Amino acid sequence: MRLRFIGRVCAIAVVLCCVASFAFCDSRYDRELIVQDKTRSMQVESVFKEMMAAYEDEDARGFLDYVSDERFRQDYITFTDALYNDFRNYEIHQVDYWIDRVVPDNVKQFLYVQWEKRYENLDDGRQLTQRGFSRFLFDEVDGEYLLIELAGNHLFGGSLQEWREEVPVISGQEATLSQNNSDGDSGGAISPVCDSSNLSLCSNSTDCSINGGYWYSGTCNASPQALADLTIFDVFASVSFASVSIRNDGAAESVGCTLHWTNGTDSIYDVTTNVDPIPAGGTVNVDVVGLNDMSSGRLTIDSTNVVSESNESNNVTDY
Amino acid sequence: MNSLMKYLMLICCLFVCSGSMLAAEAVDIQEWQIRGRSETLLEWQDVSGNSGSSIDEGTTWRQELSLALQKKVENGTIGLDLRGRATNNEQVDNRDARLMYLHGYLRTEKLHLELGDVAGSYNPMVLSTSVKGAKVAYRTGSRDSGWDFSLIGGIQKPSWEQAYDSSADESVDRYVTGVDATWKHAPAQSIGASVSYVKDDSATVRSGDTLTTNPTEANTAGVEWNWRFNRYLSLRGESAFTRSDEDTTDNNGADDAGAIRIKLYTKPIPRALRVNFLYERLEPEFKPIIASASADRERFENDTEWMINRELKVRLTLKHSHDNLDGQLSDTLTTRDAVLYFTYRPNWMKRGDLGLRMQGKRSTGRGSDQNMQIFEADFTNRPKSGWRYGAGVIYTLIDDNAASAEDQKISTLRGTLGWKKRLTDDHMVRVTVRLDGNYIDKNSGDQTALGGRLDLGYDAGNLWSMDLFASTKNNGNDATADTQYINYQFRTDYHPGSDRSKSIRFSAERREYESDDSTTDQDYQEHLVKLSYLFTF
Numbered sequence: 001m002r003l004r005f006i007g008r009v010c011a012i013a014v015v016l017c018c019v020a021s022f023a024f025c026d027s028r029y030d031r032e033l034i035v036q037d038k039t040r041s042m043q044v045e046s047v048f049k050e051m052m053a054a055y056e057d058e059d060a061r062g063f064l065d066y067v068s069d070e071r072f073r074q075d076y077i078t079f080t081d082a083l084y085n086d087f088r089n090y091e092i093h094q095v096d097y098w099i100d101r102v103v104p105d106n107v108k109q110f111l112y113v114q115w116e117k118r119y120e121n122l123d124d125g126r127q128l129t130q131r132g133f134s135r136f137l138f139d140e141v142d143g144e145y146l147l148i149e150l151a152g153n154h155l156f157g158g159s160l161q162e163w164r165e166e167v168p169v170i171s172g173q174e175a176t177l178s179q180n181n182s183d184g185d186s187g188g189a190i191s192p193v194c195d196s197s198n199l200s201l202c203s204n205s206t207d208c209s210i211n212g213g214y215w216y217s218g219t220c221n222a223s224p225q226a227l228a229d230l231t232i233f234d235v236f237a238s239v240s241f242a243s244v245s246i247r248n249d250g251a252a253e254s255v256g257c258t259l260h261w262t263n264g265t266d267s268i269y270d271v272t273t274n275v276d277p278i279p280a281g282g283t284v285n286v287d288v289v290g291l292n293d294m295s296s297g298r299l300t301i302d303s304t305n306v307v308s309e310s311n312e313s314n315n316v317t318d319y
Numbered sequence: 320m321n322s323l324m325k326y327l328m329l330i331c332c333l334f335v336c337s338g339s340m341l342a343a344e345a346v347d348i349q350e351w352q353i354r355g356r357s358e359t360l361l362e363w364q365d366v367s368g369n370s371g372s373s374i375d376e377g378t379t380w381r382q383e384l385s386l387a388l389q390k391k392v393e394n395g396t397i398g399l400d401l402r403g404r405a406t407n408n409e410q411v412d413n414r415d416a417r418l419m420y421l422h423g424y425l426r427t428e429k430l431h432l433e434l435g436d437v438a439g440s441y442n443p444m445v446l447s448t449s450v451k452g453a454k455v456a457y458r459t460g461s462r463d464s465g466w467d468f469s470l471i472g473g474i475q476k477p478s479w480e481q482a483y484d485s486s487a488d489e490s491v492d493r494y495v496t497g498v499d500a501t502w503k504h505a506p507a508q509s510i511g512a513s514v515s516y517v518k519d520d521s522a523t524v525r526s527g528d529t530l531t532t533n534p535t536e537a538n539t540a541g542v543e544w545n546w547r548f549n550r551y552l553s554l555r556g557e558s559a560f561t562r563s564d565e566d567t568t569d570n571n572g573a574d575d576a577g578a579i580r581i582k583l584y585t586k587p588i589p590r591a592l593r594v595n596f597l598y599e600r601l602e603p604e605f606k607p608i609i610a611s612a613s614a615d616r617e618r619f620e621n622d623t624e625w626m627i628n629r630e631l632k633v634r635l636t637l638k639h640s641h642d643n644l645d646g647q648l649s650d651t652l653t654t655r656d657a658v659l660y661f662t663y664r665p666n667w668m669k670r671g672d673l674g675l676r677m678q679g680k681r682s683t684g685r686g687s688d689q690n691m692q693i694f695e696a697d698f699t700n701r702p703k704s705g706w707r708y709g710a711g712v713i714y715t716l717i718d719d720n721a722a723s724a725e726d727q728k729i730s731t732l733r734g735t736l737g738w739k740k741r742l743t744d745d746h747m748v749r750v751t752v753r754l755d756g757n758y759i760d761k762n763s764g765d766q767t768a769l770g771g772r773l774d775l776g777y778d779a780g781n782l783w784s785m786d787l788f789a790s791t792k793n794n795g796n797d798a799t800a801d802t803q804y805i806n807y808q809f810r811t812d813y814h815p816g817s818d819r820s821k822s823i824r825f826s827a828e829r830r831e832y833e834s835d836d837s838t839t840d841q842d843y844q845e846h847l848v849k850l851s852y853l854f855t856f
Contacts, residue, residue: 042356045600052763061697069622073443073611075599077620077638079804081656081680084693088715088729091768091792093804094830098411100478101420103404105438106431106456110449116410118372121790122766125799127832127841137440138449140616146361149440149447149611161687162640162654166613171490172446172477232365238373310722 023281041102042143044109045137047145048099056095058087063156068146071139074166079150082157089159091120093127101132109137109145111121115155130158133173228254228312230278230301232317237295244287246301248278250310260289260303263296272303329684353856354387362408364662365652368843370832376592379408395427418479422596431456439471439497444559444578444601446497446515448609450475451482463506472496475609490532493521495609507547514540521568527579528535536573537563539607553584563606574604578612603645615642634660643684651723652684670701688720699735707737707751728760747781764798781817786810800835821854 047066054062060083069076086092097115104110117130130151138145150156152170157163199220229250236243242261248254254277261271269292278284288294301315309315323478331334360381364374382405383785389398402420406412423433431454438449452473459465475493476482494517501511527709541559548554557580578601585594603615618640626632643651661675676695682688686850697711715729737751750773757768788808810826831843 039354045566063723073447074613075618075620075640077622077636077656077658078640080636080658083680091794091804093792093832094806096410101436103420103422103436103438105440105449108438108440110438110440112449115374116412120802120804121792122757122768125766125794125796125802125834127371127802127804127834129373131373135449149443151447151611165616165642168447168611168613171475171493178557227722 013105038142038263039266040104040107040109044102044111044145045099046139047147048111048113048136051147052095052097056092058092060084066147068139068141068148071141071146071148073137073149073248078160078162078166079157079265082160082163085160085163086157089122091122093118093120093233095155096308106142108148109138113137113155115153117155135170154168155303157312225308226250226252226280227308228252228278228280229310229314230307231314232299233283235299235317235319237297239293239295239319240290242290242294242297242299244286244288244299245283246275246286247283248280253277253279253282254302254307254309257302257307258304260300260302261290261294262298263292264296265300266292275301351388351390351752353386353388355384356853356855358383358851358853361373362850363846363848365846366831366843369841370845371841374845375408379406381406381408381411392425393428394622397425399423402723410451413513414480420605421479429458430721437471437473439469439499441469441497441499441513442511442541442557442610444605444610444612445513445539445541445543445607446471446495446499446555446609447611448475448495450495451479452495457819460503464503466512467499467503469499470497484678490523492523494520501543507545508551510542510544510546512542513538514538515607515609516805519567534568535563535567535606535684536567537561537566537606537608539563539610550589551586554582554612555584555688556581559605559607559610559612561605561607563604563608565606574606576602576604576606576614578605580603590626592625593623596620600644603643603647615644617641617644630663630665632656632660632662634662635666639850641684648685649667652682653816654680654682654689656680668700670702681701683794686721689724690718692716697733705739705741707735707739709733709735725762730758730760732756743776745782747778749776749778750774764796766797767795769793781819783811783813785812802835803831805831820856822852824851824853825849 004074042231043246051063051066054060054066060080064080066078067076072079074145095115095117099112100112100114102109102111112135114133115131117132119130120127130153132155134150134155136147136151137149139148140146151168152173154167199222199289203224227250231247231249232244233247234245242260246259256277257275259273259275261273263269269290271288271290273286273288275286276284288299296319299317299319301317302309302316305312354814356380362379362381364376364379366372366374366376370459385400385402387398387400389396398759400420400422401418403416404412404416405416407415418621419692422437423434425432430731433454433456434521435451436449437454439454440447450471450473452471454469454471456467456469458467462801473495474482475495479489481490495515496517497515499513499514501509501510503509508618512761516538518536521534524534539559541557543557545555548782558578560575562575566569578599580599581597583596585596586592587594597618597620599616599618599620601612601616604611605614606727607775613641618638619750620639621637622634622636623636624632636656638654638656641651642648656678658676658678661673663673663675665673674695674697676693678691678693678695680689680691680693682691693713693715695711695713697709699707699709701707711731711733713729713731715727715728715731717727719726733755734754735751735753737749738749739749741747752773754769756770757766759766770790770792772788775787776784777786786809788810789806791803791805793803805829808826808828810824813823813825815821815823826847826849828845828847830843830847832841832843834841
């Protein structure tokens with residue numbers, strides 16, 4: 001290992017020396033300092049550093065000052081939305097980044113950067129670490145370099161599904177996000193990541209839901225969880241008695257829950273009755289006996305909200 | 320192939336040498352200029368707890384060197400750019416040394432020849448990438464009128480060592496070529512045609528390993544236009560057609576697909592009002608691989624900006640987009656989005672502004688059923704006295720009817736106070752304090768976050784500067800664990816001899832994260848100390 005390393009260092013040194021010595025021997029070499037003449041690649045690196053500082057500060061307006069809305073080659077509105085979405089969903093703790101190279105296409109400059117981002121998911125309070133490799137294209141607009149295209153892993157705006165679908169894959173990007181990669185290099189793999197086609201790779205509810213999946217049983221699923229759906233479909237009421245027919249329109253059996261009656265004026269006459277589990281598609285009749293006139297009132301099935309239902313909005317019936 | 324790439328690097332060096340010799344015969348030998356940048360970094364890091372980071376503990380070092388050799392030849396320039404890095408820090412790189420960038424070039428007024436790391440940003444639906452290979456660009460006519468031709472070809476590799484070291488090569492060999500021809504009629508009047516071809520070497524795609532990609536192949540052709548008719552009207556856009564095969568090893572054949580993007584830029588009242596429209600349609604099978612366009616999307620957008628007067632500017636963006644254009648997906652994701660911005664810069668407060676942003680968004684389909692409204696207001700002022708102050712408030716209402724989702728109300732408040740004072744000619748002191756709070760109201764449990772940061776800095780002209788920084792963020796969650804993140808930093812920068820081309824930098828940092836969660840231990844403390852020497856020449 002050590003020998004290989006020394007060998008490579010020597011090889012690079014030899015190449016550099018050859019190149020440099022050619023320059024020296026040819027040219028009456030004058031060690032002229034051109035520091036003030038900031039190269040384009042240095043300008044781009046400098047702009048990128050400012051962008052990173054704005055991102056860590058969660059300063060969306062400051063960040064977007066470095067993005068050209070007119071020349072943006074993807075969808076600017078979606079990107080803006082994705083950026084705000086990041087700041088709404090994440091607490092950005094730290095972004096370490098290492099600029100790999102800046103490759104010019106005449107005036108435009110492609111910047112490649114390797115990064116590691118640590119942030120807290122505000123949804124579940126977990127701190128997550130992402131590593132990635134991204135490419136950014138900058139163009140000169142009125143003498144300033146501004147961002148016009150993003151590719152590779154989602155350093156910015158990764159919380160929005162629409163934006164994730166917009167960003168192309170590049171050679172060398174990290175295979176999986178939201179996971180720590182101990183060797184720090186995917187070896188140039190282009191492998192599936194947590195997206196709408198690979199929901200099983202999503203490791204948390206946020207990544208799952210933004211990719212159109214359904215998070216339950218600790219995994220991300222393509223179809224919704226089979227849920228019950230309780231609804232009151234018939235009520236026969238008298239002065240101190242109400243016979244209530246309840247149906248489960250969902251695809252799963254409900255758990256035991258409660259049926260609550262109220263006349264809406266005086267809570268001391270409220271009645272709560274237990275309801276046994278109802279199989280999918282099943283119906284039960286429950287009698288509610290009260291101390292007040294029950295010929296009219298409001299009935300609420302699953303009044304304590306213990307049943308996970310596909311439609312929670314149809315539990316209340318006024319009669 | 321790998322031997323080919325080894326020789327490509329050698330050719331790159333020879334390119335400079337031979338070009339220079341040719342030039343030497345043609346004209347008086349000009350002086351070579353060499354410029355570059357070196358950064359030597361020594362780091363010490365200590366981690367206790369479970370940080371989840373790939374950070375290397377102990378002492379590590381890193382050396383980066385960028386070199387740019389350049390020489391003027393007859394009517395042009397010849398040069399070579401290099402960038403290399405050596406490190407023993409696994410967080411940065413798992414290799415001891417790496418050549419990161421190699422670029423040789425000959426540029427004349429009409430002709431550009433490039434070798435090594437070269438890039439093409441043609442029509443974004445056809446080709447937008449960099450490769451390790453060669454590029455030729457040729458221009459006729461003047462800068463504003465005439466033809467621009469460009470030809471690029473090479474292999475896509477994440478790094479050079481994967482090109483020359485077969486033992487390190489775990490990446491797919493992706494061959495790329497592209498041609499672009501653009502006619503420039505006048506400034507802001509151009510039309511171009513591009514063609515690209517990409518093919519993966521299926522022998523380098525292995526399954527069951529870290530590589531699970533399929534070998535692909537795509538032919539793409541497109542046109543791009545930018546035409547300014549007059550001061551009121553411009554038309555831009557691009558269109559492309561592609562024949563792509565996402566897996567050349569199966570017998571499913573290639574798919575044909577097209578895409579178009581049209582942007583109409585109007586200025587009914589120049590300098591005061593601009594109204595832009597966008598229409599975009601990318602068919603589901605539109606997969607040019609090396610472009611920056613996404614597939615399966617149709618979008619309509621409007622972007623209107625009205626500068627009512629010198630003080631007040633209003634901007635409205637409207638968007639409607641949907642996917643599932645061929646109906647093959649189980650559901651269609653539809654998004655409607657409207658954002659209204661106000662920016663007010665009153666005459667009586669030249670260095671301040673007031674911003675207002677209101678957004679309404681509706682997303683439906685494929686697991687999403689959400690209405691969202693956002694109201695955001697912020698204010699900043701930076702008077703000449705040195706003070707800087709600002710405040711911002713964001714109120715977000717999310718009405719989410721999707722399964723397992725819930726409604727949320729998010730309130731965010733931010734305040735900043737800063738002061739900057741020039742003591743003598745070159746000496747300056749600055750202080751910034753920022754406080755922010757966040758409150759999320761939802762059925763499964765409310766969340767309250769409070770944070771603050773303090774930034775103290777001192778600049779002694781070109782000689783040295785220092786900065787003290789502390790930040791904290793406390794999150795209180797009803798449903799999940801409470802968390803706390805604290806970060807302290809001290810940074811100083813010294814320029815020997817007040818020469819800003821040299822810099823000695825020192826920084827010390829402590830990061831601390833604590834969570835009350837007893838099931839997943841994510842608590843950690845990190846200490847990082849860095850000492851670096853940078854110089855440019």
